[in-house]
Amino acid sequence: MAMVGLFWIVEGDVYVGAKPSGHAPGVRLTSEGVVGLGDGQSGLHLWEDVRALTVGGVPVTSLMRQVGAVAEVALVTVKELALPMGMGPEVEAPPLMTVCVDAADGEYELGAYAAAAVGYTQTEADLSRALLSRLTEGAATMQTTLAAMSEWGRAWEGGSAPRKAEREELLRGWLG
Template sequence: MVMVGLFWVTADAVYVGSPPTAIGDCVRLTSDGLEAVDRDDSRAWTWAELRSAVVEDVPTAGTAGRVSRLLGSMASAAAGAFIGEGQPEMRLRLETEAGPQEATVYAAAAGGSEAQEAALSQDLLARLVAGTADPGATGAWGREPAREGTPEPAVRKALLQTWARPRA
């Protein structure tokens, strides 16, 4: 499992925010769109149905002590997936063909996300919604290089920029 910006990347899936909690709550990014899973109501939207997707209430952190906070927050997020608590809540606000929607996502970085990574993540979401970025690129990366662990900040930023590039 690897955290890149506002995304949690595994060999099998890409999540907005943290991986699923103990009760399965999560928002999964797929090649078809976004899927919000929670105990009360699971919903899915295709990329074509979405007009916008923005993560709000993102906790941000400065660069001082970032590495230790990142490692600690990843451990906290992983533990939170098992016990279902301790992760800051964020909101995924969506504009859809049917009107506004909202889903709760949990911050994978309990100590906060670096502001530039959060901005690049928002840009990636906007490009996915616009159809100008390939949603499969993130998942493809998760199947191989992600096995090496969370990359350094410069590499994470470069990955987000690469994933947001227009489709070939």
């Protein structure tokens, strides 16, 4: 599994944001369409009906976000040392992004948790948004693009996380 831009790719499956588990919200991109996962958003939006696909609420990496993440880790560590046993750390959910599906039968908002701990780079966010837009350009483009992303995910499985420059290069390549 690996994160490339806003996409989480595992064993050929492509998700926007983190791959959900249990009842957590998530969005999977399949050859059939956009699938909402988790409580309250299950459903399939067929590609032939999807006119636009956008994402909002994307946390973008900034110095303040990075400092905040380090400060949070330090605070949790101090709390764990100072509090009696049994008072475990509070787990805060990652930022929730909104994947907007403009379909022939209406507009849908699907939630997906961000996979990047301190946010995404602006370049990766922009390239990912362009790639989501590209997926709605037609069946041939969508099939080719998703196939390339899935193939990369299967080949990459078990490898180390790609670095920023490699992630950006992959996104540009998938954009064509």
